[in-house]
Structures are given as structure tokens and as C-alpha cells.
Amino acid sequence: MNQAQKRAHWTAVIEQQKQSQLSIKQFCQANGINYQTFFYWSKRLLSTDTTQTLQPIVFNEQPHSSPESVVLFFANGIRAELPAALNATQIKLWVDALQ
Template sequence: MNKQQKIKHWYNIFEHQQRSDFTIIQFCRDNNINVSTFYGWRNPKLDIDSYYLGTSKLS
């Protein structure tokens, strides 16, 4: 999976978690996702939203 595919994958995971009625920990457990990995990708320094939308300076 290249970087853009990973970002899209995690963007979709974040959207799915936000739509769920579960806490992040519950969501991660139910979906076999490492909680630390979830928070690492959710790190605001990564600016995943703007990257996914094509407005980030990340490459």
C-alpha cells in the first residue's frame, strides 16, 4: 500500500469510528486495530484531512 492509499484507508477508518456509537478503544477492539496505531494516524501533525482532500503540503 503506498502512502496515499494508507492515508485514504485511515481516513475511512476515522469516519467509520466517528459514525459509530463506540469509543475509540471499543471501536479498535471490535475492528482489531491497535489503539496506539489509531492515535498515531490520527495525530493532527499528519494533517490527514487536508492531505486526503488534496490541499496538504505532505507528499
């Protein structure tokens, strides 16, 4: 089972528990689910949903930008002009800071 399938499986299991009107402990016992595993996936799915965001970045060549710079346009309206000589780590730091 790949990660996407595991996520889908545990999302369904957690939803079944919510609809079952059983306590988590009772639900796990009735369905042969390890109690700690249930909590691991509950926490993992909850934390993933609240922390992951996807921000598209549009790369356009602009006639007014110099060849020594790269201009980034973020979906939130921010425009950033960065030196083209930056390495990938430095660019990632800037992108993370601007989002």
C-alpha cells in the same frame, strides 16, 4: 500499500469510528485495530491537514525586470524580485518567508 492509499484507508477508518458511536477503545477492540496505531494516524492526519498548504507561484518574464533578477508572483498578491544569483536554498528561504 503506498502513502496515498494508507492515508485514504486511515481516513476511512477514523470516519467509521466517528459514525460508530463507540469509544475509540471499543471501536479498536471490535475491529482488531491496534489502539496506538489508531491514535498515530489520527494525529498524523490531523496535523497534516492543518499544516500543509499549497501556494502556486507564477513565473513570468517581465520586460521591466533585469537579467540579474527573478520576479515571483504569489497567489496572495505578493510580488518579489530576487537576485538571480541566489541558490536554491536561499530562494526557498525567501519563498517560505513570503507565504
